[in-house]
Amino acid sequence: MNLKAETLAEIEKVIPQYPVKRSALMPLIHAVQADLGYVSDEAMAWIAAKLEIEPVSVLEVVTFYPYFRRKPIGKHHVRVCRTLSCALNGSYNVLDTFKEEFANAEGGKSFDDLVTVEFCECLASCHTGPAVLIDETLYEKVDEAKARELARAIKAEGESR
Ligand code: FES
Numbered sequence: 001m002n003l004k005a006e007t008l009a010e011i012e013k014v015i016p017q018y019p020v021k022r023s024a025l026m027p028l029i030h031a032v033q034a035d036l037g038y039v040s041d042e043a044m045a046w047i048a049a050k051l052e053i054e055p056v057s058v059l060e061v062v063t064f065y066p067y068f069r070r071k072p073i074g075k076h077h078v079r080v081c082r083t084l085s086c087a088l089n090g091s092y093n094v095l096d097t098f099k100e101e102f103a104n105a106e107g108g109k110s111f112d113d114l115v116t117v118e119f120c121e122c123l124a125s126c127h128t129g130p131a132v133l134i135d136e137t138l139y140e141k142v143d144e145a146k147a148r149e150l151a152r153a154i155k156a157e158g159e160s161r
Helices: 005-017 021-036 041-051 055-064 084-088 091-102 144-159
Strands: 076-081 115-120 132-134 137-139
Touching: 005 021, 005 041, 021 041, 021 055, 041 055, 076 084, 076 091, 076 144, 084 091, 091 115, 091 144, 132 144
Parallel strands: 076 115
Antiparallel strands: 076 132, 132 137
């Protein structure tokens, strides 16, 4: 496992905070995903060994929560809210626009692994939807024109690499 020294230090600090090791499962999964971008099979086995639990116990948690990813994502992560308010305001068209711009299959990677586009659930910005989260930045009232503008900014960055 190629975790950063900071991540390993965080993990060693977190585990003793719980009365039983297995209770540190969620924080460890978060830490690993934050470091690697996803939770690989190898990472799940590593976490299981670290917490002295069966690997299937880690797999159950990783597959239960949509937030956790089992595959690598692109350098940029575009998440379009599909919950009711945003859906009524056109988020499905917004997702289609991003996919068209990146010629991408939903949930897949494209543009030389630069970006991953997918739906997500409520981003807590229901009154200003459609809401889009790109990496850690929230964009509100994203219509098709704004989606194209955001996608082209990401692509321009990719072209300048
Ligand atoms: S419904 Fe989209 S942010 Fe809440």
